[in-house]
Ligand code: SF4
């Protein structure tokens with residue numbers, strides 16, 4: 066930056082062009098840098114995704130810009146990234162609207178595709194507990210894994226990981242998959 070007649074000459078690196086750019090300006094306003102704080106513990110407890118800078122990350126930047134991947138959790142303001150107050154307010158309106166949409170329902174329809182544990186087969190190895198990205202399975206008072214179907218997102222990871230084959234995913238059970246494969250291969254073999 067250097068003084069010029071009636072203003073300033075400012076040179077900066079344009080991160081899109083990847084090269085220095087010079088502009089003539091009347092005024093230069095600098096905003097203080099921001100770093101996310103305290104998001105790691107919250108993200109760990111709530112199983113929330115964060116970007117590489119540590120800010121909370123929405124489920125989809127265009128289709129679900131204030132929804133987190135976890136149902137019923139919404140993000141706005143500087144928890145999401147550095148932004149102006151006007152942007153934070155607009156995003157807060159959007160998040161409140163999304164939350165109101167959920168709360169206005171007298172009943173919630175859940176997906177029928179959820180994982181279920183057969184307790185007799187469970188060896189309490191904890192693999193499902195650690196592999197579930199949403200933190201759903203837990204070891205219950207009987208010492209076996211238990212999955213709350215209201216919280217399960219039906220991703221199937223625990224069913225694939227369980228070494229004892231104690232977990233089945235509704236509508237995608239092993240027998241159903243094998244029957245489909247048999248039917249498919251019957252026509253080609
Ligand atoms: S991975 Fe299978 S055997 Fe291990 S705790 Fe979970 S349900 Fe039980």
Ligand code: SF4
Pocket residue numbers: 179180196197198199200201202212216217218219220221222223224
């Ligand atoms: S199906 Fe996915 S979301 Fe459901 S308990 Fe298993 S790993 Fe977790």
